[in-house]
Amino acid sequence: MIYYKKLKPIQAITFDLDDTLYENTSVIINAERSLLEFMHNQYPATKHVAKNLWRARQKIHLLANPLLKNDMGELRRLSLESGFMELGLSGSELKTATTECFEHFYFQRSNFTINRSIHSLLETLSNNLPLIALTNGNVNLKQIGLEKYFSAYFKASLELPMKPHKAMFDAAQAHLKIPHENILHVGDNLPKDIYGALRAGYQTAWYAEDRSMQMRSEKAQLLPHVQLSNLTQLLAFI
Template sequence: MIFYRKITPIKAMTFDIDDTFYNNWPYIKEAEQALTHYIADQYPSLGHITWADRLAAKEKVLTQRPEIAFDMCKLRLATLEFLFSDLGLNPIEASKTAQDCFAYFYFKRSDFTINPEYHSTMSVLASKIPLIAITNGNVNMQQIGLAQYFTGVYHASVEYKAKPHPDMFIAAQQDLLVSMQDILHIGDCPINDVWGAYKMGMQTAWYADDREMSINQEKFRVLPSVQLTNLHELVDLI
């Protein structure tokens, strides 16, 4: 561990998920590729649709419905429905096909397991203090085996803007019933996690599973309270 400021007693922790517990991009890429094949296999008339087509449709949907920009589930479902409608499916068919394709993608997007060492760490932490997950993503926490450790899970959505916006930090603190300064937020992103939590008055721990951690190669607005070498070091902080 590298300490950049004094750690005061910790009564609760909040965790980022994507890129903190696993490298998110390979799973997203694999799920996108799987969805392309699934559409071609299950809906041959739509088989020409590519990942690039879905990205283009997403931009159009965001222009029309900016209020769902933070909600990855609603945005993806709306994108698929828009794309299928644009290709000639009637509203009922487009909706039904979009829901089926989204369900397939969502399963594939969450079809992996995390490092077994993280389970032992989270089990110890959860037995000592309350934990809440706050993520800008939409991974299925039950499917990847993390839900069991958290008293609550917040995903960015229409109701809660994505980090570094305060929404999810505030919601977590209200659930935890402790002061902001008594919460340690753990995450990989210098802006969304470290800066976002710091400006709310939380203590912060920087940890990334998806890359080599070099603080000089990251764009920090403020240094974290502590930089972790491995996630299990959190046990020593409580």
């Protein structure tokens, strides 16, 4: 553990999810692949369109409404819907195709197993401090088996913009009713998690599950309070 700043007493911990508690890139790649296979099997017309059709639809929706960047679920739903409309679907057929593909992707997006050590860590921490999940993504906490450890779960949406915006941090603090400076946020992304949490008045711990943690290789705007080499080091704070 590397200390960059002195810590105040910690009364609660908020966690980023993707790439903090588990590696997420391969999960998304597998979910995208599974979605295409599902679409090709259920809706054969999708076999004959360019692979970038769905990305192109996302870009069109983002240009029309840049705030959609804060709600990846709604962005994907709209992109699927407009893509199927481009393929000639309408009415109930369009609604069914959009819903089935949307639900398939989000099941696969959360279709992975969390390391047993993470369960043990979160169980011990949650028995001593309130824990809250804050994510720019939209993993299904119940499906991956982590819901029971968190007293609340906030994910980015049109109402709660993505980190580094302070909206989710403020929502967590309001839920906890604990001073900002006594909450520790743990996350992998220095510009989003650490910078955002510090701006919101939180204390911060940097940990990345998906890569080697070399500060000189990161886009750091502000230093965290601590840099962890293992999430179990959080046990020192309870």
